[in-house]
Amino acid sequence: MKMKTKLKSKLSRTFSSNFTNAYQKFTMSHMTENNSMPKAFLQKPLNQCKVALVSTAGVHLKSDEPFNVDNPAGDPSFRIIPGDISEQELTVTHIYFDTKYAKTDPSIVFPLQQLRKSASNGKIGSVSGIHIGLNGGILDTTIAEKDFIPKVVELFHNEGIDAALLVPG
């Protein structure tokens, strides 16, 4: 991480933790309002569903290339996280929140072990073989919408994923 990025990270974290409302307004000022709401419903009972996680906390495998946080526009790409990994194989790359907590216990941003528990006690059918790690804090979402989001949707259909839990950073 470049020195400039480190400084930007520190400033942003100070701003968002001290002026949370202003931070929320800033984020909202860059968003398009959607008035319609897509409506899906579970195609089978929850206890037969295959469930995947999607995180924008910058979660990825230690062996994967980290998200490019030095790019001022952000990094809209995604990382695939296999469902059978151990938490020791995970790390977090993000500049808009303090990652030290998530590095100590990745389940605070990526509750895979809790999802496994839900599968073992029969609440859901199974844990997906793939999950998605993203890096949030992207203001211009054009590339994500054109390129990466459709790829993830296709991937989920190919994997037979029935439902997704989404967790921010």
Added chain:
Amino acid sequence: MLGLYARALEASQIPTAMVTLFPEVTEKVGAPRTLHVPFKMGRPCGEPFDFETRTKVVDQLLELLTLPSGTKQLYPDTL
């Protein structure tokens, strides 16, 4: 951006349930099912090693999947 993923998955018939720290943001983007949690940024499922809270968050998210698109809930579920 996460809300856009929620919308795209939902539009392709995969239901989603999403944790939100900023309900006004997720409302504006139109995320289909949200769970508003009282935690800090970077800790969307609670504090490190508080696995009891984490399990409750995941359980409530899973319940939320069974409810109609447009449902907004608060954590903890006081019902």
